[in-house]
Structures are given as structure tokens and as C-alpha cells.
Amino acid sequence: MTSYSERLTSAMVNAGMKTAALSRALGLSYQGVKKVLDGKTRSFTASNNDVAAGLLGVNPSWLATGKGAMHDSVRPTPESISVSQDATGLSQTAVDLARLFDLLPEDRIIRAMANNAASTAILGFLEKPPVGVPINVP
Numbered sequence: 001m002t003s004y005s006e007r008l009t010s011a012m013v014n015a016g017m018k019t020a021a022l023s024r025a026l027g028l029s030y031q032g033v034k035k036v037l038d039g040k041t042r043s044f045t046a047s048n049n050d051v052a053a054g055l056l057g058v059n060p061s062w063l064a065t066g067k068g069a070m071h072d073s074v075r076p077t078p079e080s081i082s083v084s085q086d087a088t089g090l091s092q093t094a095v096d097l098a099r100l101f102d103l104l105p106e107d108r109i110i111r112a113m114a115n116n117a118a119s120t121a122i123l124g125f126l127e128k129p130p131v132g133v134p135i136n137v138p
Contacts, residue, residue, distance in 0.1 A: 028048065
């Protein structure tokens, strides 16, 4: 079995992604990613592993453990995903946001940056909503 650093290196080579680009997309320092690549740090956190796998187009479980296939056998496309409010239990706004996300270019870094920006904006709003806006968080 290969080590985490070997799997990460292989995935980066296959995706044509450099260390600096991966570190920017993950919001980590270059040195932090380099330590993982050099085997000085065992692996990324679970959440960074999932984001890195998405950026590199590999199966997150494979990247984390080395088990299973490197690539999922079937990758969904925006056309193959049919989202409806009834099927997901999500609000119509959440469904609309998911559809907008699907309109982004297929570039993994752009998608990761958009996801990060949207998450940061939503969390910031929840932490400190504008004056006079009530927030009901379940």
C-alpha cells in the first residue's frame, strides 16, 4: 500500500496541479502542504482531504486510506443531476444555489474558491447578521 504522501503526489501529477495552487485552494501555507507531500506530516485533516480530493478529481476515500479506486467509475455531470425541492427536503433557495454552482466552469480551483467564498459569506452572516434581520437557525 502507498503512503498518503505518495497518493497525494500521484493525484497532483495526474491533475497537473502544483503545490502552490493546491495550498492556495485549500487555504493552507505552501510549507504545510509540502510537509504532507514530503511525509513529514501524516495527512491532511478530513475536511482538507475531501476538498483536496475534489480539486484533484480523485475518490476522497482512496486519498485518505488507499482503499478502493483512485477515480470513481461514474462521475455525475450537471445534466445528469436532477434536483427538486421535494426530493432533497431543501428550500427552493438552496436548490437554486446548487443549480448556480453547477453553472460554474469545471475548473476545480474555481469551484473550490466559489464554495469557500459562499461558505464564508453564509457563516459570517449567521455569526453577525445585519441589524434588524432575525435569524432562526435550527
